[in-house]
Amino acid sequence: MSLNKKIQNAPQATLRRRQAIEERHTAREAQRIANEKARELRPRDFPGGVHPPGNKDQSTGEPIGKIPLAEDLVLPLLQHSGASALPLVKLGDEVLKGQKIAEADGLVSCSVHAPSSGKVIAIEPCAVPHPSGLAEDCIVIRTNGEERWCELEPCEDFTLLSPVALLDKIRDCGIAGMGGAGFPTAVKLDPHGGREIDTLIINGTECEPYITADDMLMREQAEEIIDGITILSYILDMPERVLIGIEDNKPAAIAAMRAAVNGTRFDIVVIPTKYPSGGEKQLIQLLTGREVPNQGLPANVGIVCLNVGTARAVYRAVRFGEPLISRVTTVVGKALERQRNIEVPIGTPIRHILKHHGIHRGLMQKVIIGGPMMGYTIDDECAPVIKTTNCLLVPTSEELPPAPVAQACIRCGFCAEACPASLLPQQLYWYARADDQEKLQAYNLFDCIECGVCSYVCPSSIPLVQYYRAAKGAIRQADTEREKSDRARDRFEFRKLRLEKAEKEKEAKRVARRKVAELAREQQKQNLEAEGAKTDTGEADIVAAALARIKARQEDPKQLLARAERSAASAKSRVERLNSKLEAATQNQRNQLAAQLKAAELKLQEARHKLTLARRRADRDPAREPGDEETNAAVRAITKARAAAETRAGMRSAERLAADIEALRNRIRKAEVRLQKARDQNATNLEAFEAALDKLQKKLEDKMREQQSAQNGEP
Ligand code: SF4
Ligand code: SF4
Numbered sequence: 112m113s114l115n116k117k118i119q120n121a122p123q124a125t126l127r128r129r130q131a132i133e134e135r136h137t138a139r140e141a142q143r144i145a146n147e148k149a150r151e152l153r154p155r156d157f158p159g160g161v162h163p164p165g166n167k168d169q170s171t172g173e174p175i176g177k178i179p180l181a182e183d184l185v186l187p188l189l190q191h192s193g194a195s196a197l198p199l200v201k202l203g204d205e206v207l208k209g210q211k212i213a214e215a216d217g218l219v220s221c222s223v224h225a226p227s228s229g230k231v232i233a234i235e236p237c238a239v240p241h242p243s244g245l246a247e248d249c250i251v252i253r254t255n256g257e258e259r260w261c262e263l264e265p266c267e268d269f270t271l272l273s274p275v276a277l278l279d280k281i282r283d284c285g286i287a288g289m290g291g292a293g294f295p296t297a298v299k300l301d302p303h304g305g306r307e308i309d310t311l312i313i314n315g316t317e318c319e320p321y322i323t324a325d326d327m328l329m330r331e332q333a334e335e336i337i338d339g340i341t342i343l344s345y346i347l348d349m350p351e352r353v354l355i356g357i358e359d360n361k362p363a364a365i366a367a368m369r370a371a372v373n374g375t376r377f378d379i380v381v382i383p384t385k386y387p388s389g390g391e392k393q394l395i396q397l398l399t400g401r402e403v404p405n406q407g408l409p410a411n412v413g414i415v416c417l418n419v420g421t422a423r424a425v426y427r428a429v430r431f432g433e434p435l436i437s438r439v440t441t442v443v444g445k446a447l448e449r450q451r452n453i454e455v456p457i458g459t460p461i462r463h464i465l466k467h468h469g470i471h472r473g474l475m476q477k478v479i480i481g482g483p484m485m486g487y488t489i490d491d492e493c494a495p496v497i498k499t500t501n502c503l504l505v506p507t508s509e510e511l512p513p514a515p516v517a518q519a520c521i522r523c524g525f526c527a528e529a530c531p532a533s534l535l536p537q538q539l540y541w542y543a544r545a546d547d548q549e550k551l552q553a554y555n556l557f558d559c560i561e562c563g564v565c566s567y568v569c570p571s572s573i574p575l576v577q578y579y580r581a582a583k584g585a586i587r588q589a590d591t592e593r594e595k596s597d598r599a600r601d602r603f604e605f606r607k608l609r610l611e612k613a614e615k616e617k618e619a620k621r622v623a624r625r626k627v628a629e630l631a632r633e634q635q636k637q638n639l640e641a642e643g644a645k646t647d648t649g650e651a652d653i654v655a656a657a658l659a660r661i662k663a664r665q666e667d668p669k670q671l672l673a674r675a676e677r678s679a680a681s682a683k684s685r686v687e688r689l690n691s692k693l694e695a696a697t698q699n700q701r702n703q704l705a706a707q708l709k710a711a712e713l714k715l716q717e718a719r720h721k722l723t724l725a726r727r728r729a730d731r732d733p734a735r736e737p738g739d740e741e742t743n744a745a746v747r748a749i750t751k752a753r754a755a756a757e758t759r760a761g762m763r764s765a766e767r768l769a770a771d772i773e774a775l776r777n778r779i780r781k782a783e784v785r786l787q788k789a790r791d792q793n794a795t796n797l798e799a800f801e802a803a804l805d806k807l808q809k810k811l812e813d814k815m816r817e818q819q820s821a822q823n824g825e826p
Contacts, residue, residue, distance in 0.1 A: 154356075154382040155400050157393045159531040161386050161564050163484065165360055166321045169450045170443040175327050176453045178467040183232070184252045184458030186212065186223050187239045190497040191293035193219030198250060204231045207261035209434055212250055215282065221295050221498075222285035224434035225261075226456035229254040238491035240461070240480045240500060242580065249495075252458070263432035274346040277429060284428035285498075286435045290314055290325065290418030291391065293499040296425065299415055300346050311350045312398055312409075312416040313340055315357040315364065316382065316389035319482035322502040324439045325419050327452040329357070329364035333371035336419050339426030340377060347415060353377040354398045355419075360384040386484065387562040391416050393531050406557055420501075440496055442468050444505035446475035455496050461503060462492035476511060479504040483511055484563040518571040526565035526575065532558050536565035536575050543582040548589060551582055559583075635764070668729040675718070675725035682715035685792055707791060768818045775811040782807055 189195040196213035206212055206225040213223035229252045236246035269277060282297035313336075317325040329336060344353055355372070357365050359381050368379055382388055382397055392403045394416065401412040409416050420438065427433040436457055443450045448469025455464060461478060479486040481502055496503075504511075526536035534555060542550040556579060565575045689708040696704050759767060786800040794800075 154380055154397045157388070157396045157531055158533050159529045159564060160388070160393075161529055161567055162384070163320050163386055163567065165384070166443075167323050167326065167360065170321070170323045170441045170452055171327060171363075173451045175331055175439055176451055178453055178455065178459075178464060180227055180254050180256060180258075180456065181459045181463040182254060183460070184226055184229070184254060184456060185237050185239075185460060185493070185495040186226070186250045186252065186458040187237070187495070187497055188213050188223060188248045188250070189239075190223065190457070190499065191221040191287035191295055193217070193221070193295060195248065196220060196223050198234055200231050200234075200250065202231055202234060205229075206231060206252060207259050209263060209436060210261040211283075211285075211434070212252075215285070215295070219295060219298055221287045221293075222283065222434070223250070224285055224436050225252055226436040226458050227252065227254045228257050228259040238489075238494040240489055240494045240497060242487040243584075244490060265432050266429055269342050269345065269429050272429075274348070277342065277346050280432075281425055281428055284424075284432070284434040286421065286424045286428055287498050288418055289420035289424060289435075289438060289498060290317075290389070290501065291499070293497075296417065296421055299410075299417065300343065306411065306413050308347050308410065308415050309351045309413045310399060310415075311340070311344055311347055311353045312394060312414055313353070313355040313377075313419055313422055314389060314391070314394055314416055315355055315361075315368065315419045316394060317361070318358060318384070318386045318389035319484055319486075319502075320386075321443050321482050321504050322441050323443075324441045324452055324501045326361045326364045327441075328423060328439050329361070329419055330367050332423055333364075333367040335423045335426045336368070337371040337375060337377070338430070339422035339424070341375065342425055342429050343415075343417065343422060344377075350415075352399075355379045356382055356388075356394050356398050358382055358384045358388060387531055387560065387564065390531060390560045390562060392560065405555055435498055438496070438498065438500070440464075440500055441502040442505075443502065444475075445507045445510045446471050446505040457498060458495045460493050460495050461489070464496070464503060465492065465505065470505065474507045475505050476508045476513070477506075479506070484567065485561060514574065515572045517573045520571055520573060523570060525568045525570065529564045529568045531562060531564060532560055534559055539582075540573065540575050540578055543578040546582075546585070548582070548586050551586065556582060556586070668725065672722075672725040672729045675722040679715070679718040679722045682711065682718040685711045686715050688793070711792075765818070765821060768814060768821065772811065772814050772818065775807060775814060779804065779807045779811060 188198065194216045197216045198213050200206060200212045206229060208225060208228045210225045211222050212225050212231070215222045231250060232253045233249075233251040235249065235251070237249040237251065239245075239247040239249065241247070264280075266272060266280075272280070278297045278301055281300070282295070286296040287293040288296060288299070315325055315329055317323070340353060340355070344350060353376065355368060355377060357368065357379060359365075365379065365381055372379055380398055382394075387393055388397055391409060395401055395403060395409055395412070395414055399412075399414065401414065403409055403412055403414075424435050424438075428435070437454055438457060439452050439454050441452050442464060447465070448471070450468070453464070465478070477488045478492060479488055479502075480500060481487065482504060483506075486502070486504060520537055520540065522537060524537070527534070530536055532555075536559075538554050539551060539556055539559070542554065543556075559579050561576050561580060563576045566573065566577075569575060686708065689704060689711050693701065693704045693708060759770065762770060782800070782804045786797075786804055789797050789800045
């Protein structure tokens with residue numbers, strides 16, 4: 112080929128080479144993704160664990176059944192983790208199926224709904240399924256058999272609702288985890304402050320022997336479970352991975368779920384049967400390799416883990432608006448004629464269920480809630496099925512022989528080898544026996560999932576889990592007590608600080624007042640000294656001023672005449688008014704008016720006399736000296752004023768105040784008399800009298816306050 116031809120073909124060759132490289136890269140990337148996915152879906156392992164007999168076949172022989180409705184349904188207010196719900200109904204209320212009868216109390220709590228229509232016949236403590244055997248507050252409904260539903264809110268397309276609205280719906284329907292401790296599902300789906308959720312795990316392992324409730328649910332309701340997972344995935348903002356873990360001893364459930372999962376991006380991971388692979392932390396480790404930290408939550412490692420039953424309950428709550436009022440429960444044990452799974456209304460008494468499964472009381476050893484590994488025995492069969500009751504195991508003595516008497520620990524270490532939480536069970540056992548709470552916490556007692564593996568493998572048959580349960584209870588109790596006493600101590604210290612602060616403030620005020628009082632006393636002393644020097648001149652000044660005023664008045668005969676004329680005219684007018692009133696008065700009023708008229712006539716005479724005198728003086732020489740009568744009156748007044756001033760000067764301040772108050776009281780009494788008189792006379796200047804009286808009363812109040820302050824030692 113010529114050089115020119117080669118140059119022309121060069122770009123095409125380069126293009127082909129590039130295409131080939133890109134294709135190789137794409138193929139490698141696809142291979143890498145496929146490998147990663149395969150690796151992801153390959154279950155890992157967790158430490159320890161055991162392989163007890165499954166005993167699953169007894170209860171999977173027939174489909175999920177039903178039993179007749181019980182006469183009474185007993186609904187505990189606490190069927191979940193967190194706070195008890197608060198009753199919304201009262202005794203005698205008629206309720207409908209699905210009606211909310213108790214409201215969640217706070218974030219970590221769950222509402223309770225009526226599983227059937229009927230009447231509330233009791234709200235009282237009743238037996239409940241709990242290891243403590245203690246009674247709890249319950250609402251008891253006597254069913255009427257009508258099964259009348261309350262109005263529900265179905266939703267055909269959940270994508271029309273926001274995740275927040277869906278969470279509200281789930282919360283409102285009282286959904287709690289149905290495979291474990293019953294943690295409120297809405298709280299799990301809305302992890303506050305947790306890291307971003309990238310994986311949703313659905314737990315279909317059901318590793319505990321005898322229990323097949325989830326197995327049967329997956330076989331029969333796989334579609335509903337997958338629809339529920341779709342809703343959960345939507346709420347969690349489409350996490351990267353949705354893994355459904357199922358143990359390989361449930362081939363029928365795996366097949367049903369695989370068929371239902373077709374067309375979705377959810378992955379079913381089949382894991383080898385080993386107990387306790389259904390433990391939340393163990394399943395997370397199996398499926399993702401991530402380890403939930405000590406006392407941490409799955410949300411801390413970006414995972415939410417829910418049970419298959421919970422997923423189905425979420426679907427029914429969102430699609431049909433149905434609250435959680437029933438669940439699938441395994442009823443199993445050789446002491447029963449019929450062993451199977453039933454969908455039973457929450458609140459159904461266990462006695463009622465056993466009756467409908469042909470219980471042989473002679474054969475029965477005990478009633479266990481849950482399985483033989485993690486379950487607990489109940490004494491009272493009146494206790495009801497609650498949201499977390501996944502199994503009623505009623506074994507015979509041959510089937511589940513009573514535990515042999517515990518022997519001493521031989522320190523074999525089997526328990527530590529088998530513990531799936533990598534704890535040291537024998538150490539925990541010693542510390543639990545010694546009630547050493549500090550050491551128990553240091554050895555991570557609260558990471559124990561109470562799986563019972565350690566007890567299962569213990570050659571000395573030590574009921575290790577019972578010790579851990581009791582120790583956990585004691586620590587929780589001690590924590591509560593400590594919290595209470597801490598709160599009480601905080602309150603006490605806060606009060607002490609508050610009182611000290613108040614006392615300091617009072618003391619500061621007292622010191623300030625004392626200083627002001629000292630200053631005032633000093634000032635007063637100086638004033639008194641200064642006044643003492645001036646007393647004589649001051650008094651002389653007062654007398655001189657009074658004389659001058661009298662003289663001034665007396666030295667103006669025209670003013671005196673004018674005043675006398677006004678008084679005479681006023682007295683005359685009053686007499687005339689009273690005369691006309693007397694004419695128009697009734698017999699009852701006459702006596703009083705006659706007396707008033709007489710007094711008025713006397714005043715008129717007096718006024719006329721004064722007028723005559725004034726006229727005479729006005730006619731006399733204006734420069735004359737005051738008359739004897741006037742001079743005597745003035746001298747009397749001056750003498751009185753001087754005596755009063757002298758007495759006052761000799762008084763202490765408290766005495767002076769008391770004297771002022773007494774004087775003011777006298778003046779008030781007189782002012783009241785004057786006012787009454789003015790009223791009687793219908794005087795035109797009543798307001799002036801009233802104002803004068805008010806002024807005096809105000810002055811008296813001020814003086815009395817002053818006296819009170821002085822008595823309290825205030826400045
Ligand atoms: S298995 Fe039992 S006997 Fe062995 S170390 Fe643990 S507690 Fe002790
Ligand atoms: S019960 Fe607790 S200590 Fe015992 S094996 Fe299980 S997790 Fe470990």
